[in-house]
Amino acid sequence: MYRTHNCGDLSLDQLNQNVTLCGWVQKNRNKGFIIWIDLRDRYGITQLVFDEERTPKAIFENAQSLAREFVIQVQGTVIERESKNPNMTTGAIEVLVHDLKILNPSKTPPFTIENDTDGGEELRMQYRYLDIRRNPVKAKLLFRHRVSMAVRNYLSKAGFIDVETPYLIKSTPEGARDFVVPSRMNEGQFYALPQSPQTFKQLLMVGGMDRYFQIVKCFRDEDLRADRQPEFTQIDCEMAFVEQEDILNQFEGLTRHLLKEIKGIEVDTFPRISFDEAMKTYGNDKPDIRFGMTFCELNELAQGKGFSVFDSQELVVGITVPEAAEMSRKEIDALIEWVKRPQIGAKGLVYVKCLSDGSFKSSVDKFFSPEDLAAWAGHCKAQAGDLILVLSGDTKTTRTQLSALRMEMAERLGLRNPEVFAPLWVTDFPLLEWDDESKRYHAMHHPFTAPKPEHLNLLKSDPASVKANAYDLVLNGNEIGGGSIRIHNQELQSQMFDLLGFSKKEAQAQFGFLMDAFQYGAPPHGGIAFGLDRLVAILGGEETIRDFIAFPKNNSGRDVMIDAPAPIDDAQLAELSLKITAAKKE
Numbered sequence: 001m002y003r004t005h006n007c008g009d010l011s012l013d014q015l016n017q018n019v020t021l022c023g024w025v026q027k028n029r030n031k032g033f034i035i036w037i038d039l040r041d042r043y044g045i046t047q048l049v050f051d052e053e054r055t056p057k058a059i060f061e062n063a064q065s066l067a068r069e070f071v072i073q074v075q076g077t078v079i080e081r082e083s084k085n086p087n088m089t090t091g092a093i094e095v096l097v098h099d100l101k102i103l104n105p106s107k108t109p110p111f112t113i114e115n116d117t118d119g120g121e122e123l124r125m126q127y128r129y130l131d132i133r134r135n136p137v138k139a140k141l142l143f144r145h146r147v148s149m150a151v152r153n154y155l156s157k158a159g160f161i162d163v164e165t166p167y168l169i170k171s172t173p174e175g176a177r178d179f180v181v182p183s184r185m186n187e188g189q190f191y192a193l194p195q196s197p198q199t200f201k202q203l204l205m206v207g208g209m210d211r212y213f214q215i216v217k218c219f220r221d222e223d224l225r226a227d228r229q230p231e232f233t234q235i236d237c238e239m240a241f242v243e244q245e246d247i248l249n250q251f252e253g254l255t256r257h258l259l260k261e262i263k264g265i266e267v268d269t270f271p272r273i274s275f276d277e278a279m280k281t282y283g284n285d286k287p288d289i290r291f292g293m294t295f296c297e298l299n300e301l302a303q304g305k306g307f308s309v310f311d312s313q314e315l316v317v318g319i320t321v322p323e324a325a326e327m328s329r330k331e332i333d334a335l336i337e338w339v340k341r342p343q344i345g346a347k348g349l350v351y352v353k354c355l356s357d358g359s360f361k362s363s364v365d366k367f368f369s370p371e372d373l374a375a376w377a378g379h380c381k382a383q384a385g386d387l388i389l390v391l392s393g394d395t396k397t398t399r400t401q402l403s404a405l406r407m408e409m410a411e412r413l414g415l416r417n418p419e420v421f422a423p424l425w426v427t428d429f430p431l432l433e434w435d436d437e438s439k440r441y442h443a444m445h446h447p448f449t450a451p452k453p454e455h456l457n458l459l460k461s462d463p464a465s466v467k468a469n470a471y472d473l474v475l476n477g478n479e480i481g482g483g484s485i486r487i488h489n490q491e492l493q494s495q496m497f498d499l500l501g502f503s504k505k506e507a508q509a510q511f512g513f514l515m516d517a518f519q520y521g522a523p524p525h526g527g528i529a530f531g532l533d534r535l536v537a538i539l540g541g542e543e544t545i546r547d548f549i550a551f552p553k554n555n556s557g558r559d560v561m562i563d564a565p566a567p568i569d570d571a572q573l574a575e576l577s578l579k580i581t582a583a584k585k586e
C-alpha cells in the first residue's frame with residue numbers, strides 16, 4: 001500500500017498513529033540536527049520532521065539528500081506540533097518520520113511551485129505539469145470539474161442523453177475556418193474537425209433522441225484574439241418538440257442551478273431584451289447589465305443648434321456617468337485621448353458636467369444654452385454631480401464606440417464586480433447579416449437557424465429585416481450561450497442556402513445529408529450551446545479562460561509544452577499525398 005492517508009487528512013484525531021504518506025517535497029528546512037519538510041499532494045500539505053535523535057540514523061542521513069519536488073514515501077508517527085499553524089488543516093500536527101523511500105528524484109524545478117511563483121507565463125506553460133501542482137492552477141481545474149459535473153447531473157436528471165458525435169467530419173459553416181485533417185486512405189481528401197456538433201445534434205433529433213447533450217471539444221481556425229483558444233469546450237444541447245420559450249426556460253434553469261450550486265447565489269427570472277433593443281440601449285449584443293449607464297439618444301435635442309459636428313451625423317448618443325462631474329480637465333482630456341485611440345476610433349468626445357449647484361459646464365457651451373443642456377440632462381436622467389459623455393457619427397460605429405466607453409467607465413468606477421452575476425437573454429436576432437466584403441448575406445447565427453414564422457414572407461422581398469428565433473445567454477457582458485430554433489423542413493433549408501449564396505449543387509454536396517434527413521420525418525427542434533471555458537472562468541470570478549484549461553494554447557495558438565504545431569517529415573507528407581510548396585517551406 002502506497003499510503004494510508006493523503007497530505008490533507010491528518011489532524012490531532014490521528015495523534016500517535018502510524019501513517020504512510022506519499023507526495024512531493026515542497027519546502028525543505030534543514031537545521032542540521034533537524035529537518036522539516038512540507039510534503040504536498042493534491043489534497044494538502046503535511047509537515048514532516050526528521051530528527052537526529054528520534055529518526056533512525058540511516059533514514060536521517062538519507063533525508064539529507066532530499067530536495068524540492070522529489071517524490072517520496074514516508075512512514076511515521078503523527079505528533080502534536082509545538083508551534084501550530086491555524087491556517088492549515090494539518091497545522092496542528094506533524095509526522096515524525098521513521099522510514100523514507102525516495103520514489104523518484106527531481107531536477108531543480110524551473111520555477112517555485114508555490115501559490116506565488118517566480119515563473120513567467122511562458123515558462124509555466126512550457127512546464128504546465130509543474131504549474132498544475134500549484135494550488136491556484138489545481139484549484140481552477142477542480143473548480144471546472146465541479147461545474148461540469150453539476151451540468152452533467154442537472155441535464156441527465158432533466159432527461160438529456162449524453163451522446164458522442166464524431167470529430168472527423170465534413171466542414172460545417174459556422175463562420176470560422178475549419179481545421180482540416182488529410183485522409184491517408186482517401187488520397188487528396190480531407191476531414192474537417194467540427195466547429196460544433198451542430199448537424200449531428202440535429203440528426204440525433206431526427207433519430208428521435210429528443211433531448212441530447214454533450215460536453216464537447218470544438219475547433220475553430222479563427223484569427224487569434226486575446227483569450228481565444230483554437231480548441232474550446234461547449235456544453236452542446238438540443239431538444240425536439242420545443243419552441244423558443246421551452247429552451248429559454250430549460251437553460252435558464254440550468255444556469256440558475258449552477259449559480260446556486262457553485263456560487264450559492266439565487267437569481268430572479270432572467271431579464272430578456274431584443275437584439276435591436278440591446279443595440280439601442282447598450283450598443284452591444286452582449287450587454288453587461290450589472291450597472292446602468294444606458295444610452296440616451298440626443299439627435300432631437302442636440303441637432304439643428306448650429307453645432308455642425310452633430311448636425312451632419314446619423315446618431316448623437318450619450319451615457320450618464322454617475323458622480324463623475326468632479327473629473328478634472330486633465331482627466332477629461334485623457335478620456336478624450338482614450339476614445340481617439342485607433343482601437344476605439346472616435347473623432348472626439350463631448351462632455352457635460354452637471355454641477356452640484358444645478359448649473360452645467362460643457363465642452364460645447366458655445367453652441368448650447370444652459371436650457372439646452374438641462375434638457376439633455378433631463379433626457380439622460382443625469383443628476384447633479386453626474387457627467388454626460390456624448391459621441392456622434394454613423395449609428396453602427398458610434399454605438400460600438402460608446403459601448404466601449406461605457407465598459408471603460410464602469411471598469412474605472414469599479415462597477416464590474418466579479419461577485420455580482422447579472423444574466424440576461426438577448427432574443428430576436430436578425431437571421432442574416434450583410435457582408436460588404438463578399439457582397440452577400442451571411443447567417444448571423446448559422447444556416448440552420450429558422451426565421452420567425454411570421455417573417456417568412458419577407459425572406460425574398462426584404463431578407464435583411466427577417467428576424468430569427470435565435471437567442472444568446474449573456475452573463476456579465478459575456479456571451480456564454482447561444483442557440484436557435486432550427487429549420488426542419490427541406491424546402492426552407494434549401495431556400496436558406498440559396499439566400500446565403502450556395503448554388504443548388506454546392507448545397508447538395510455539402511448538406512445533402514441534412515436535407516435528405518429532413519424528408520424522413522424531422523421533428524421541430526432547437527437547441528443551444530454554452531462555452532464551458534468562459535462560463536467556468538466567469539463563475540470563478542476571473543477574466544481569462546486559459547487558467548481553467550489544463551493544457552491551453554498560447555496567444556499564437558501554440559502549445560509550447562509539446563511544441564505544436566510542428567512540421568511533419570517528408571515520408572509522412574508523401575503518405576498523405578501532400579506537398580509543401582518550396583515557398584512555404586522556407
Ligand code: ASP
Nearest residue numbers: 196198483484527528529
Ligand atoms: N452550434 C451553435 C454554436 O456553436 C450553437 C447552437 O446553435 O446550438 O454556436
